[in-house]
Structure formats: C-alpha cells, structure tokens
Amino acid sequence: MADKCDLCLLGLIILSSLLTGTSGAFENMFISSGENVSLSCNKALSDCNSTTWTYSNRFSDSAGAELITGGIKKKDTERHERLSLESDCSLNIKNVTGEDYGLYICQQYVNGRQQGPVAFVYLHVLHVSVSPSSSSSSSSSSSQTEISPGRSVTLSCQLSSFDCNYLVSSDGVELLWVNQTGVDLKTDSRYQILSSSDQDLCIIITLTTTLLNEDDNREWRCQLTRRNQLETSVRYTVKYSDPADTASETGVSVTALSLYRVIVSIVEIAVFAAPTVILLQIICARRAGGRTRSTQRK
Structure with a gap:
C-alpha cells in the first residue's frame, strides 16, 4: 500500500x-x-x-x-x-x-x-554489519571489532535504496568485497562471497572467512560501483586484543606487589631491631658513665 x-x-x-x-x-x-x-x-x-x-x-x-x-x-x-x-x-x-x-x-x-x-x-545508503556481533566502534567510513584468530566471521554489506530494480537493471549498480589493494576477494578461495536481495534491502553481499593471526589490522572494503565507476565504499578493519596490554598490566601489578613486600619487610626489620638498638644504647650509655666516673677518681 x-x-x-x-x-x-x-x-x-x-x-x-x-x-x-x-x-x-x-x-x-x-x-x-x-x-x-x-x-x-x-x-x-x-x-x-x-x-x-x-x-x-x-x-x-x-x-x-x-x-x-x-x-x-x-x-x-x-x-x-x-x-x-x-x-x-x-x-x-x-x-x-x-x-x-x-x-x-x-x-x-x-x-x-x-x-x-x-x-x-x-x-542510497551503503552500510555493513558483522556476525557474530562483537564490541565495535565506527567512524564515518570504517568500523573495527575486537575478535580473535580462529573464529569465523561474516560481514554483510547492504545497500538500502528506493528503486532497487532500476539501479540493478538499468544503472548497473554492483557491490563487491575487495582487499586493501583493491583486489576482488572472489579471487581468493579463503573467502566465501554470496550476493542476494530481499524486500527490505536492495542488494546484500556477504563475506565469510575464518580469521588468521595475520588478519590483525587487516582492512576489507565493500565497494559500490555504478556503470563500472566507484560511487562509495565502506571499510571494515579487524582488530585483535594486544597481548602486550595484558602483560603490561600484569607487570604493574607485580611491581606494586614487590614494593609492598619490601615495605613490609622493612617494617618487620624495624620492629624486631628496635629493642636491640635500645639495648645497645643503654649499654653504651652505661659504659660511657663508667669511664666518666673512673676519670674523675683519678
């Protein structure tokens, strides 16, 4: 209607x-x-x-x-x-x-x-979603998510449009996934690329792959071309958690704990040494007093 x-x-x-x-x-x-x-x-x-x-x-x-x-x-x-x-x-x-x-x-x-x-x-608006959903942040033309190697990830690039049929049939609009150098990812067997459409979205093109260690900070782009001319694109960057961050935090904790132990040890030594110091002071004072009286007698 x-x-x-x-x-x-x-x-x-x-x-x-x-x-x-x-x-x-x-x-x-x-x-x-x-x-x-x-x-x-x-x-x-x-x-x-x-x-x-x-x-x-x-x-x-x-x-x-x-x-x-x-x-x-x-x-x-x-x-x-x-x-x-x-x-x-x-x-x-x-x-x-x-x-x-x-x-x-x-x-x-x-x-x-x-x-x-x-x-x-x-x-006409181009946008990207990721599955499984993860903590992510986005900017005007890119998005990042913290995920880990070995996990399977699916990126869905979607075009929302008023007149989809005309765009595809008469205007030659296409979507494709490319790497950082602009190479079509359909040529790489590690990626599964599927195109489809439904009543809510004009065109959908999905990219599915299993993440590798070397994918950290890797960028993929969904490009929209019209009559073989680039119109716009959406960038997606994979970001792994940095193990050094955890190590650094652990190092700070260990350092703080070590300093605490040193302070406790100093306090313990001071507590046990205090009576000995006092005793030595008394002995020294008595000896000094004895020498003074002996000198006076002479």
Missing part, C-alpha cells in the same frame, strides 16, 4: 511540475552510513523561508512526510536533531543511517505558486 501511495505522490508532483513548467532533474546520491550528506535544492528565491523538503521511501507509513516547512524543521521527526538547512536551501543530514534512504523532494512556493524547478534527490 505504501508503494502505491509513494508512486501516486511522485506522479502528482511530476504532473504538477510539468503543468507549471517547473519540472526538475532527478539526482542519485550514494553514501556510506555514518557520513554526512548535503542534498541540493534548486533555489529560485533570495532566501529559504518558502522552502519545503518532503521525504518518502518504500516503507513509509505516510507518503510525502514533511521534514522542512517554510524553511523551518519539523520537530516531530525522528531525525530532527540530525537535520539542518543551508543558506542555499540544501538539506544536510548528519551521521546518515540505513533508514535514511529514500526520495527527498525540495520545492519553493510564493502565494501558493511553485517557484523554480523541483529538486528530486534519491539517497
């Missing part, structure tokens, strides 16, 4: 643009999750006070959800904090996620009449 609503909305917008002579161009943007993106608007006015940005994807509950109305962000959107409007009316999205894919439409109105051409921007 959502698909039909989206198509109807898009059809109405295009029809309206044609009737008013303000039809716009369609733009495809490919980006990796975690990055920031700026979607261009065909600005026709001196300011953005009459700008509206609407959004839709294949699984939207309602078609044409408004993100920006009259140049002001809608507060009831989940991505409100990640959105901003530039002076040229471009829509900025920070820290893009897989759920941000879809069709974004920019329009400007004055007294109910559209000004300038409509901007249609298709946003």
Whole structure:
C-alpha cells in the first residue's frame, strides 16, 4: 500500500511540475552510513523561508512526510536533531543511517505558486554489519571489532535504496568485497562471497572467512560501483586484543606487589631491631658513665 501511495505522490508532483513548467532533474546520491550528506535544492528565491523538503521511501507509513516547512524543521521527526538547512536551501543530514534512504523532494512556493524547478534527490545508503556481533566502534567510513584468530566471521554489506530494480537493471549498480589493494576477494578461495536481495534491502553481499593471526589490522572494503565507476565504499578493519596490554598490566601489578613486600619487610626489620638498638644504647650509655666516673677518681 505504501508503494502505491509513494508512486501516486511522485506522479502528482511530476504532473504538477510539468503543468507549471517547473519540472526538475532527478539526482542519485550514494553514501556510506555514518557520513554526512548535503542534498541540493534548486533555489529560485533570495532566501529559504518558502522552502519545503518532503521525504518518502518504500516503507513509509505516510507518503510525502514533511521534514522542512517554510524553511523551518519539523520537530516531530525522528531525525530532527540530525537535520539542518543551508543558506542555499540544501538539506544536510548528519551521521546518515540505513533508514535514511529514500526520495527527498525540495520545492519553493510564493502565494501558493511553485517557484523554480523541483529538486528530486534519491539517497542510497551503503552500510555493513558483522556476525557474530562483537564490541565495535565506527567512524564515518570504517568500523573495527575486537575478535580473535580462529573464529569465523561474516560481514554483510547492504545497500538500502528506493528503486532497487532500476539501479540493478538499468544503472548497473554492483557491490563487491575487495582487499586493501583493491583486489576482488572472489579471487581468493579463503573467502566465501554470496550476493542476494530481499524486500527490505536492495542488494546484500556477504563475506565469510575464518580469521588468521595475520588478519590483525587487516582492512576489507565493500565497494559500490555504478556503470563500472566507484560511487562509495565502506571499510571494515579487524582488530585483535594486544597481548602486550595484558602483560603490561600484569607487570604493574607485580611491581606494586614487590614494593609492598619490601615495605613490609622493612617494617618487620624495624620492629624486631628496635629493642636491640635500645639495648645497645643503654649499654653504651652505661659504659660511657663508667669511664666518666673512673676519670674523675683519678
């Protein structure tokens, strides 16, 4: 049902643009999750006070959800904090996620009449997940996870897109896993590469392998090509725990324990030596007193 609503909305917008002579161009943007993106608007006015940005994807509950109305962000959107409007009316999205894919439409109105051409921007998002799940951290274009040699790991590279069929059949979009030097990992027998698709994601390509000792800090990249041209990629770096860290921590503990034992030994020696020192002082004092009296008698 959502698909039909989206198509109807898009059809109405295009029809309206044609009737008013303000039809716009369609733009495809490919980006990796975690990055920031700026979607261009065909600005026709001196300011953005009459700008509206609407959004839709294949699984939207309602078609044409408004993100920006009259140049002001809608507060009831989940991505409100990640959105901003530039002076040229471009829509900025920070820290893009897989759920941000879809069709974004920019329009400007004055007294109910559209000004300038409509901007249609298709946003396609590439992202990677790992199985089994581990403690991980990610940046704008890479991710790391602490796992160990001998374990099997599966990396799933996924493209979320509004119009998957067109991308694959007409635009020649492909995903592939490559190593740090850009060599396709399908040529290496230690990797199992599988491609598939489902109703939620446009394209999925998985990489499965058993980790080796030499895989520490090894980087794999999932690349998205369109008509044999690289559009974007996601990096994945394996990171093993450093045994030296544990040894260092152990060394600190041993040093602290040794110092403690030395201090205890000194205290014990002092406790047992104190009476002897006092006794020697008494003996020395008595002898000194005896010598003094003997001298006086003489």
